[in-house]
Amino acid sequence: MSHDAERRVADIADRLAATAADSERLGRLSDESVALIREAGVMRMLQPTEFGGRAAHPREFAEAVMAVAAHCGSAGWVCGVGGVHPWEMALMDRRLQQEVWGENQETWIASPYAAQGVATPMEGGYILRGRWNFSSGTDHCDWIFLGALVGDAEGRPAQPPRVLHVVLPRSDYTIVDDSWDVVGLCGTGSKDVVVEGAFIPDYRTIDADEVAEGERAAERAGRTETVYKLPFWAMFPLGITAAVIGIAEGALAAHLDYQRERVTAMGTKIRDDPYVLYAISEAATEIAASRTQLLDGISRLYDRVDAGEQVTFADRSIVRRNQTRCAWRAVDAVDEIFARSGGNAARRSGVLQRFWRDAHVGLQHAIHTPGSIYHSTALTSMGVEVPDGPLRKLI
Template identity: 75%
Template sequence: MTRKALEQVEALSEQIAATAPDSEALGRLSDESVALIRQAGVMRMLQPAEFGGAAAHPRDFAETVMVVASNCGSAGWVCGVGGVHPWEMALMDPRLQQEVWGENPETWIASPYAPQGIATPVDGGYRLRGRWNFSSGTDHCDWIFLGAVLGDADGAPADPRGTLHVVLPRRDYVVVEDTWDVIGLCGTGSKDIIVEDAFVPDYRTVDAAAMADGGRAAQVGRDETVYRLPFWSMFPLGITAAVIGIAEGALAVHLAYQRERTPMTGTRIIDDPYTMSAISEAAAEIAASRAQLLDGISRLYDLADVGTPITFADRAVTRRNQIRSAWRAVGAVDAIFARSGGNAVRRDNPIQRFWRDAHTGLQHAIHTPGLTYHATALTTMGIEPRPAQRIMI
């Protein structure tokens, strides 16, 4: 059952690919693209069963995102980011879940989680204000997760280390038009969000730290395995799956193009051992990236499934490998793009869009290697990383 969406996406691949130019031109997913994603059920894979979701294995979710992204990078990105939000919503207060999905279980939820707002405690909740960047797919969403730091009585940041995830309905925030003018992932419509002064009741908030280690499920009475996984293992999964899917799309376009290509040297590409070797090496790197990403989340799932605690070391290794898989896949895209000839830069050649999308996806904060690599190396040496080195793990 949980692989139904994957099968649907595979069946709709050509139609999804056909929407990519329109989404790029619009600066958001086209209505047809959104309809296809809804038809396949991608956004409901990690939604709880009581609201019609699949509570799927995260491996199946990642593979589905990869297929979408291999046809349209922007659509895959929105699925990878937005598709994780139902997972976190399943760990929120049941009153909030009912508000979001009670009347329409197809409702999409946006983000971002970066703590770019200030939440000041008041009776019954918080007053929220701020401006956030990069709200992917936000035009198609009716609710949003936002990150915020705690504020003092004057509304100034009180403790940058104390952060919340807060949830707002569309009426309480503004999507700022014309704030997504970019060179890649253009169709994601990752626009800015402004909140002037919104009241957020307590039950629509959660301490970000409570999500980090997978312990939230026990607190809210969830026993499904997928909800016992750590936030910083699940959220990066969808994003990196999109990047790897984009790399797979670039490879497929490249292979189709090189099959019949004869450059000015007069030697057919299929008879050029140097180029063919480079293609095989790039394909192997992309395949390794896929395998490493899926292996990491599957290992964590297996631990959670049998009730074995997921340690910081487990999380760190998974994050390290997830980051490396993204960089490896994009490096492979560079290798094949460099061998695609001058026609690769033409706007009507989809490989240039995959190349731009891949590099833009790599720019996401969760793909920054420094701190995570450092913390993982320390952990494998038996040295406890400092708090600042444990960010996003």
């Protein structure tokens, strides 16, 4: 992490950790938590410089997300998801960027990208209808990215399917307040949103395949900075997995604090138990390996783009394979230390159980589903061309 980002997150760390219980109770980030994130500037790290952002290296962004998540999993998750949205906004029409940030450069943007709605073409744009799940941090956002299938004249998904990312102001969608009742990442407030016939001008849309490829969208948007030439399915998973790894690091720190003075019911000090100490070191190594591999993957892609080299489907698939495995490895490590923390670790008065729950819910995100990613990457590693269809999705 750069010294500036490291200092900013360190400055809020203790105060942020103190807000975690309130955010969990509220079912959304507390206002104090949001104010601290704004103070640290994490959400503007990938924002264009002309709108008060830093257009930072994605590695630096991921490190900042990890640092936040190590103190509050929900805050880290919202930073990891929401912090990527300014990156994509940089690829949109400049008129839209001005609408979003022209008056307030601190404006946050929500999502989700799953194509759970239909955008029916009409003159000058589209009419959008649908209901979307998992809009993380949405209570604190004034705009939203939504995935939508392009519809036919009857409002049904057209064939072959084509997906758009569309952008709406807060006045054009409804947040379903009672739609986030979960066992982990409670403070993310990842509620459902509903759109009932909103008009989306053409300039507030972008083709999902174009963003997925990376460089073509940057060229059309007139962006020359390397970070904006990266593929969507490298950038979006980066923030989410960084949050999961940060949560694992928070769990490890909480475990070490708890075990330092712990004595078992049999009278054994944990510091004298070689079996638990072995497990701690093994888990710590796995979490560290997850961090290293995630940062290495995005750095390699960045360096390739920065050198003017093409990023191939095989390059993208390897990064996705490793990023997916990073999350599973880190959460497996959390399970190992939690299982050795004794019954008192399950008490809600402790922080370890919250990190444990948050880690598992973070693993449930679609970008951590390994099956098709592993399948596809094994084929590309053998030099086998992966056909269009499911095996190319989310890569």
